[in-house]
Amino acid sequence: MKxxxxxxxxxxxxxxxxxxxxxxxxxxxxxxxxxxLKQTCCGQPLANTGAEKEAIPVYRNFVRNFSRFDYVVSxxxxxxYHVREHYDILEQTEEVIKVRxxxxxxxxxxxxxxxxxxxxxxxxxxxxxxxxxxGLRGLKLGKSSxxxxxxxxxxxxxxxxxxxxxxxxxxxxxxxxGFGGTFSVFEPEVSVRMGTARVEDHQHNGAEVxxxxxxxxxxxxxxxxRRQKMNIKVxxxxxxxNSNSL
Amino acid sequence: xxxxxxxxxxxxxxxxxxDWHDQTLWMVRQKRDRVAATVPxxxxxxxxxxxxxxxxxxxxxxxxxxxxxKAVANGVQVHWAADAAEFNEIILQIINKNKAIRVVKxxxxxxxxxxxxxxxxxxxxxxxxxxxxxxxxxFRREPPSHIVLPAIHLKKEEIGELFHExxxxxKGVSDPHYLTAAARxxxxxxxxxxxxxxxxxxxxxxxxxxxxxxxxEGNADMGVHAAPVQIHCMxxxxxxxxxxxxxxxxxxxxxxxxxxxxxxYTSHYLExxxxxxxxxxxxxxxxxxRLGNKTFRDSLKCIRCGSCMNTCPVYRRSGxxxxxxxxxxxxxxxxAPHINIRQYKDLPFASSLCGSCTNIxxxxxxxxxxxxxxxxEISQKKKFSAFKNxxxxxxxxxxxxxxxxxxxxxxxxxAIRNLPRRIIYHRINxxxxxxxxxEVSGESFKEWYxxxxxxxxx
Numbered sequence: 001m002k003x004x005x006x007x008x009x010x011x012x013x014x015x016x017x018x019x020x021x022x023x024x025x026x027x028x029x030x031x032x033x034x035x036x037l038k039q040t041c042c043g044q045p046l047a048n049t050g051a052e053k054e055a056i057p058v059y060r061n062f063v064r065n066f067s068r069f070d071y072v073v074s075x076x077x078x079x080x081y082h083v084r085e086h087y088d089i090l091e092q093t094e095e096v097i098k099v100r101x102x103x104x105x106x107x108x109x110x111x112x113x114x115x116x117x118x119x120x121x122x123x124x125x126x127x128x129x130x131x132x133x134x135g136l137r138g139l140k141l142g143k144s145s146x147x148x149x150x151x152x153x154x155x156x157x158x159x160x161x162x163x164x165x166x167x168x169x170x171x172x173x174x175x176x177x178g179f180g181g182t183f184s185v186f187e188p189e190v191s192v193r194m195g196t197a198r199v200e201d202h203q204h205n206g207a208e209v210x211x212x213x214x215x216x217x218x219x220x221x222x223x224x225x226r227r228q229k230m231n232i233k234v235x236x237x238x239x240x241x242n243s244n245s246l
Numbered sequence: 247x248x249x250x251x252x253x254x255x256x257x258x259x260x261x262x263x264x265d266w267h268d269q270t271l272w273m274v275r276q277k278r279d280r281v282a283a284t285v286p287x288x289x290x291x292x293x294x295x296x297x298x299x300x301x302x303x304x305x306x307x308x309x310x311x312x313x314x315x316k317a318v319a320n321g322v323q324v325h326w327a328a329d330a331a332e333f334n335e336i337i338l339q340i341i342n343k344n345k346a347i348r349v350v351k352x353x354x355x356x357x358x359x360x361x362x363x364x365x366x367x368x369x370x371x372x373x374x375x376x377x378x379x380x381x382x383x384x385f386r387r388e389p390p391s392h393i394v395l396p397a398i399h400l401k402k403e404e405i406g407e408l409f410h411e412x413x414x415x416x417k418g419v420s421d422p423h424y425l426t427a428a429a430r431x432x433x434x435x436x437x438x439x440x441x442x443x444x445x446x447x448x449x450x451x452x453x454x455x456x457x458x459x460x461x462x463e464g465n466a467d468m469g470v471h472a473a474p475v476q477i478h479c480m481x482x483x484x485x486x487x488x489x490x491x492x493x494x495x496x497x498x499x500x501x502x503x504x505x506x507x508x509x510x511y512t513s514h515y516l517e518x519x520x521x522x523x524x525x526x527x528x529x530x531x532x533x534x535x536r537l538g539n540k541t542f543r544d545s546l547k548c549i550r551c552g553s554c555m556n557t558c559p560v561y562r563r564s565g566x567x568x569x570x571x572x573x574x575x576x577x578x579x580x581x582a583p584h585i586n587i588r589q590y591k592d593l594p595f596a597s598s599l600c601g602s603c604t605n606i607x608x609x610x611x612x613x614x615x616x617x618x619x620x621x622x623e624i625s626q627k628k629k630f631s632a633f634k635n636x637x638x639x640x641x642x643x644x645x646x647x648x649x650x651x652x653x654x655x656x657x658x659x660x661a662i663r664n665l666p667r668r669i670i671y672h673r674i675n676x677x678x679x680x681x682x683x684x685e686v687s688g689e690s691f692k693e694w695y696x697x698x699x700x701x702x703x704x
Contacts, residue, residue, distance in 0.1 A: 009645070012691040013655040014684040019691035035695050040651040046642055048599060048618070049634070050625025054642035061646055086618075137601035145279065146557060146605035148288035172272070176559045180598025185676040186248065187596060189255040190563050192680030193264070194598070197563075223681025 077135025277505025316455025391566025
């Protein structure tokens with residue numbers, strides 16, 4: 001099984017540690033992983049701003065880099081969702097279809113494809129799980145609170161087995177943090193207000209750490225935490241999943 | 247800043263009020279969750295409702311004609327209005343023909359959409375909104391901020407003040423029971439003297455010609471039962487095929503809207519009372535055009551429950567007036583640009599695309615996807631300012647290949663690390679107004695990977 005590692009642009013540039021944790025984890029799981037060097041971005045920042053046409057060359061670059069792999073794995077639900085959902089505007093060649101079908105978010109890949117849920121994690125912290133919207137409602141990594149059905153959550157499934165971890169309950173289990181890509185700069189006031197409210201929910205329910213499947217949500221909340229000098233930190237899920245000695 | 251962001255900034259400036267607004271609507275959302283969960287087949291019901299609406303939209307002409315035929319046979323006078331102007335004209339004619347000047351109205355977003363109140367007032371007609379929330383905003387001469395809770399932006403103290411001024415209630419008293427009782431006395435007089443009663447329509451049953459109005463206060467019935475002339479106003483999309491389909495929608499509507507199992511009143515109007523007139527006005531006003539538009543057709547399924555507003559974290563924290571359209575929130579952001587793309591081009595961007603609206607919609611409109619699609623249309627139709635356009639075009643070039651991307655990333659990281667704070671956090675850095683930028687390291691993941699894997703393997 002050949003895995004292509006997709007590290008989204010902002011993780012590549014700003015949070016290399018998240019990429020390293022993802023790569024290390026996949027290697028510990030004895031997978032053959034390669035990081036194609038000519039990758040850039042999934043094109044979502046453009047498309048979500050209405051520039052889907054301008055994003056087509058970006059989509060093509062993604063497909064060129066990743067179509068030769070059995071699976072593409074990425075530590076970002078949002079980018080994966082974009083590839084699966086919005087690459088429909090490309091001509092649906094064999095390569096495009098393959099990439100759309102085989103691109104997975106990290107937790108989803110571990111639970112659904114590797115069929116594992118116990119990664120022997122050791123993580124002695126009180127953790128609040130921020131359920132990033134595109135992972136939750138787009139990729140259906142869990143049941144969102146609006147849907148009337150049995151609960152499930154792939155992220156919880158992976159974290160619940162960790163030793164030492166204490167997962168806290170939130171007042172609003174899956175409210176958006178207000179990042180929303182370019183929304184964060186087109187609507188800065190409401191974006192920051194939403195983010196502050198999310199951080200406060202985690203904080204007053206006793207979390208020491210906020211984790212999520214998307215570093216973008218965490219980057220937004222971290223920006224707020226640091227500006228307002230709040231006492232809580234953000235850690236990407238890949239770094240928690242990699243806290244083991246597999 | 248765009249108009250929505252500007253108004254929202256003002257709304258948020260009053261922290262106490264905006265938090266209260268958010269929390270109040272969140273409580274409605276939670277009530278909806280609890281009550282919807284009592285229906286084990288909830289998700290199947292949503293699917294069923296969506297399919298019925300799909301079927302109706304695909305056979306709309308046939309059902310509308312069937313509805314008209316049945317209604318006429320029941321003794322109802324049916325009118326067709328192509329747009330808002332024609333609609334208002336038809337209503338005025340009915341009023342004039344009956345030599346009426348006093349009109350009461352209940353439960354109609356369509357008349358808001360068409361601007362009926364100001365139109366009739368200009369013609370010397372007294373039109374009184376009889377539902378409490380609507381009456382409040384009518385007194386204040388402002389538009390609704392929510393389609394089910396039109397005065398949700400106001401607090402009870404403000405209503406106490408307003409009623410003191412308009413209804414002579416005791417100054418400084420804001421007890422809701424007291425104020426409601428005062429409104430009731432005031433409205434009773436209006437009901438007793440009204441010559442024409444207007445209502446909206448929730449559902450129009452094609453097989454019987456009946457219309458159904460769902461209310462909590464019973465004002466639609468009060469109006470219709472007292473006045474010699476009744477007028478019901480509906481958009482062409484309100485049709486359902488059979489009476490038996492109604493149960494699917496009434497089970498969804500109240501639970502989605504307010505978290506009630508059912509509305510207090512579900513009133514069926516079939517035929518005029520003896521000696522009185524019953525009119526139904528069927529309005530297009532841009533709907534037929536939307537029906538022909540594959541991308542946005544599904545927005546016609548909307549049953550106006552307002553649940554997408556209650557669940558929307560942006561709506562809850564920006565207030566209904568920030569949308570500047572009669573229907574605010576996520577569904578409003580989809581509907582408004584059809585009316586005027588230039589005026590409302592900011593609305594599809596007033597969303598974080600979290601998708602909660604799509605998941606909550608009782609008729610399964612993929613609202614999030616429609617918002618996304620509007621963004622594409624607005625951008626392709628070149629409605630953006632250069633401020634937005636040029637960075638997008640540059641980003642397109644950068645991301646299309648790794649050379650420019652790697653280089654730009656390096657420059658950006660260098661800048662964040664090395665430039666003085668006053669430059670990095672200059673006011674054009676909108677991100678930095680309320681947030682710090684990430685603490686970047688010298689090396690990107692790609693650089694680390696190359697150093698760790700590529701060079702050692704060589």
